Amino acid sequence: MASYLTNGETKRDETAAERNTASLEVFSSIRCDHLLTRSPHNTQLSYHDCNAPSQFYMLRFHRDRMLAAVDELGWIEARGFLEGPSGVVRLNQVLQDHLVNSHNSAQVSQPLKLRIAVNSRGHTSVTSISLPSLPLSSLLFSHFPPTLSRLPPSIDHPNSDRSWRVFISPTPVSPSLFTRHKTTERAVYDEARSHIPTTPQSDLPDNVLSEILVANHRGEVMEGSITTPYFWRRGRWVTPPASAGGNTGTTRRFALEAGSCVEETVMRQSVAEGEAIWLSNGARGWGWGEIEKLDGQGSDGSISSSPIRHG
Numbered sequence: 149m150a151s152y153l154t155n156g157e158t159k160r161d162e163t164a165a166e167r168n169t170a171s172l173e174v175f176s177s178i179r180c181d182h183l184l185t186r187s188p189h190n191t192q193l194s195y196h197d198c199n200a201p202s203q204f205y206m207l208r209f210h211r212d213r214m215l216a217a218v219d220e221l222g223w224i225e226a227r228g229f230l231e232g233p234s235g236v237v238r239l240n241q242v243l244q245d246h247l248v249n250s251h252n253s254a255q256v257s258q259p260l261k262l263r264i265a266v267n268s269r270g271h272t273s274v275t276s277i278s279l280p281s282l283p284l285s286s287l288l289f290s291h292f293p294p295t296l297s298r299l300p301p302s303i304d305h306p307n308s309d310r311s312w313r314v315f316i317s318p319t320p321v322s323p324s325l326f327t328r329h330k331t332t333e334r335a336v337y338d339e340a341r342s343h344i345p346t347t348p349q350s351d352l353p354d355n356v357l358s359e360i361l362v363a364n365h366r367g368e369v370m371e372g373s374i375t376t377p378y379f380w381r382r383g384r385w386v387t388p389p390a391s392a393g394g395n396t397g398t399t400r401r402f403a404l405e406a407g408s409c410v411e412e413t414v415m416r417q418s419v420a421e422g423e424a425i426w427l428s429n430g431a432r433g434w435g436w437g438e439i440e441k442l443d444g445q446g447s448d449g450s451i452s453s454s455p456i457r458h459g
């Protein structure tokens with residue numbers, strides 16, 4: 149039976165075993181953008197032994213993260229679909245088929261978020277929604293923007309065409325298989341996002357998104373509910389280590405392998421109101437965020453009195 153970490157302890161995971169049913173799916177959200185076909189860097193991150201340009205953002209990394217999830221779940225048939233160089237080709241084909249069937253074209257002009265899911269039997273499904281256009285520099289770069297020699301950003305950094313308002317969830321999270329991997333079991337993230345104030349969102353410009361960070365019971369930031377966060381600490385960018393229990397996303401892997409950031413524990417108490425951070429995900433690339441506090445929350449994310457909940 150699978151085991152997982154809760155509050156730093158290893159426990160038998162009967163819940164995970166029970167949820168290992170036909171309804172559970174492993175998924176990844178991947179950007180489809182014709183601009184990416186101009187990037188040799190993206191080509192390199194997309195296939196094993198193929199130099200064909202790809203419109204899918206870091207396809208191979210998405211395959212790898214899905215493979216890690218199905219392995220932990222013990223899904224043999226799903227592994228059969230995803231594994232090896234041919235697994236990437238199969239994933240590519242499923243995404244291409246979706247474009248043709250749902251968008252009447254193998255290449256679309258408007259960027260899309262493609263959500264590809266696989267179940268325990270290795271069956272896949274794809275859905276898609278439109279995404280805003282972004283410059284290639286928000287998706288792929290050889291130096292983390294800004295380069296490591298730059299000081300921490302201000303929120304109105306001129307290179308930023310997207311910003312996030314970022315909160316810290318008041319509810320500590322127990323790391324599990326469902327936080328280490330991206331699956332349809334999303335109770336932790338749904339609970340965290342329920343704390344995001346909804347009323348002011350309608351007053352925000354369209355290009356400002358909302359994110360909420362989650363921390364474990366030791367007070368270590370694990371991840372964002374839909375992004376990976378990067379913090380400026382001691383002269384370099386750091387992202388929470390996998391040992392904190394969060395998702396190891398595709399863009400996080402890219403930044404770490406590029407040497408643009410390092411893994412380092414980030415305590416929630418160290419995250420200051422007004423602090424500017426980077427955020428990334430596999431559909432929207434990189435953008436700036438600014439830490440805001442929830443009503444009733446101290447600047448370190450602690451709850452001093454009953455929080456006022458919106459929505």
Ligand SMILES: C=C(O[C@@H]1C=C(C(=O)O)C=C[C@H]1N)C(=O)O
Binds near residue numbers: 329337376396428
């Ligand atoms: C919390 C989840 O994972 C986030 C998703 C991405 C991504 O889609 O690229 C990156 C970082 C993660 N914190 C989730 O949606 O499952």
